[in-house]
Amino acid sequence: MADDLVVMESHDDGVVVVRLNNPPMNPLSRALLERLRDIARAVGDDPTVKAVVVAGGEKAFAAGADISEFSGQDAARVIAGAFRDAFDAVVAIPRPVIAAIRGYALGGGLELACACDFRVAGETARMGQPEILLGIIPGAGGTQRLTRLVGPARAKDMIWSGRQVRAEEAHEIGLVDRVVTPGEEEHAALHWASELGKGAVVAMGMAKRAIDDGLDCPLADGLDLERDAFVEVFGTEDARTGVESFLAHGPGKARFSGR
Secondary structure, rough: OOOHEEEEEEEEEEOOOOOOOOOOOOOOOOOHHHHHHHHHHHOOOOOOOEEEEEEEOOOEEEEEEEEEOOOHHHHHHHHHHHHHHHHHHHHHHHEEEEEEEEEEEOHHHHHHHHHEEEEEOOOOEEEEHHHHHOOOOOOEEEEEOHHHHHHHHHHHHHHHOOOOOEEEHHOOOOOEEEEEEEOOOOHHHHHHHHHHHHHHHHHHHHHHHHHHOOOOOOOOHHHHHHHHHHHHHHHHHHHHHHHHHHHHHHHOOOOOOOO
């Protein structure tokens, strides 16, 4: 059933795991993407969520689109729309979102990881944009989000060659943020998410919005976004808690509520 293709697991510390569940390789079908979109929107609207981990399975985070659904330009337009809706919903989650990459993250799988804020990969993980080997190009952010992470030359190298990048190289070029022992990917991502979730997560969400939106506009407009978010954050309970705690006890002692 489509509802089983992506499952949500809630933890007591406010961390939510969004797990792709189409084993063994987690191909990203339209049905899966629609389920991912719906879950991401629900998570983004839930103020009790402190942080999110996006995970896959034993063999793959996700090995790309479901190629059986590729049948021409009309189908490509529909599939591209499904990818866009799902990944934009992930990007819009106003909390830290961490991809736990185990095994393969290829094509749309890597594009999903790039839509997250951080990426934790196992030492044996392999990442790439192999679409060129089918005579096509990435259609879910590979030419855009990947480029913003690693720069245009490295993005062109990966996209034009279709080669798979190992975790060590991915870390060196800024594609992943942490490399861990195989099998520890999800544990490491959960620990990181839990630590972030103890902080002022509403403020993190506002900073996330300013950073992401500011990348797409001139500096002056980005500074306007930052100013507006700076003013807005002073209306939160966490800001009041943080200021009061600083004045009474010094920095780093505040206990935030996430409101």
